Amino acid sequence: MEHPSSYIAPLPADKQQIVIDETRSYIKQAVDHFNIKDKTVDIRFDLKGRSAGMYRVRSKQSLIFSRQQRVIRYNPYIFSKYFDDNFATTIPHEVAHYVTDIIYGLKNIKPHGKEWRVVMDAFGADASVTANYDLAGIPMKRQAVFTYQCACRVHRLSTTRHNKIKKRRYQYTCNFCKQVLLEKHETDAVT
Numbered sequence: 001m002e003h004p005s006s007y008i009a010p011l012p013a014d015k016q017q018i019v020i021d022e023t024r025s026y027i028k029q030a031v032d033h034f035n036i037k038d039k040t041v042d043i044r045f046d047l048k049g050r051s052a053g054m055y056r057v058r059s060k061q062s063l064i065f066s067r068q069q070r071v072i073r074y075n076p077y078i079f080s081k082y083f084d085d086n087f088a089t090t091i092p093h094e095v096a097h098y099v100t101d102i103i104y105g106l107k108n109i110k111p112h113g114k115e116w117r118v119v120m121d122a123f124g125a126d127a128s129v130t131a132n133y134d135l136a137g138i139p140m141k142r143q144a145v146f147t148y149q150c151a152c153r154v155h156r157l158s159t160t161r162h163n164k165i166k167k168r169r170y171q172y173t174c175n176f177c178k179q180v181l182l183e184k185h186e187t188d189a190v191t
C-alpha cells in the first residue's frame with residue numbers, strides 16, 4: 001500500500017534549470033560532433049507515469065507552412081526521486097533520440113537501434129535498457145475507464161485490460177459470479 005507520506009514532490013525549478021542546461025550541452029556536443037543543424041526543441045517537465053523521459057515530434061501544417069515541433073519531455077517526479085541516475089542516463093537518452101531524428105527522421109529507424117546507440121556512444125552514455133525504478137510515491141497517468149458487465153454487477157476496466165480483451169482476446173471473469181465480463185454498450189438495458 002502506498003502511504004501519503006511517501007508522495008514524491010516534483011523536481012524544483014532550480015534543478016529543472018540544471019537539467020535544461022545539461023540537455024542543451026548534450027545538444028551542442030552533438031551539433032559539433034555530428035555536424036547537424038541545431039533545430040528548435042522544447043524541454044518540458046510535464047511527463048507522468050512510468051517513463052522518465054520522452055522525445056516527440058509533431059508535424060504542424062497549414063496552407064502556408066509545414067513545420068515540425070520537437071519536444072523533450074521529462075518526468076519531474078522520477079527525476080526528483082532518482083536525480084543522479086536520470087541526470088546521467090535519461091538526458092543523453094532523449095537527446096540521442098533528437099539527434100537521430102534530425103539525421104534520419106524517426107520513422108526511418110528503430111527507436112533504440114544502431115543509429116541511436118552510436119549517438120549514445122559518442123556521449124559516453126550507458127545505452128543499456130531503461131532502469132526499473134521503484135515508483136512508489138510517483139503519480140501515475142489516469143487511465144480511461146471502460147464499462148463491462150457480468151451477471152451481478154458493473155465493472156470498470158482500464159484501457160490496458162480493455163485492449164487485451166479487444167486485441168488479444170483475453171477474458172476476465174467476475175470474482176463473485178464467475179461470469180465472463182462483457183463490454184456494456186449504451187444501448188444495453190440498465191439492470
Ligand SMILES: [Zn+2]
Pocket residue numbers: 093097111112
Ligand atoms: Zn528511448
Ligand SMILES: [Zn+2]
Pocket residue numbers: 150151152153174175176177178179
Ligand atoms: Zn459478477
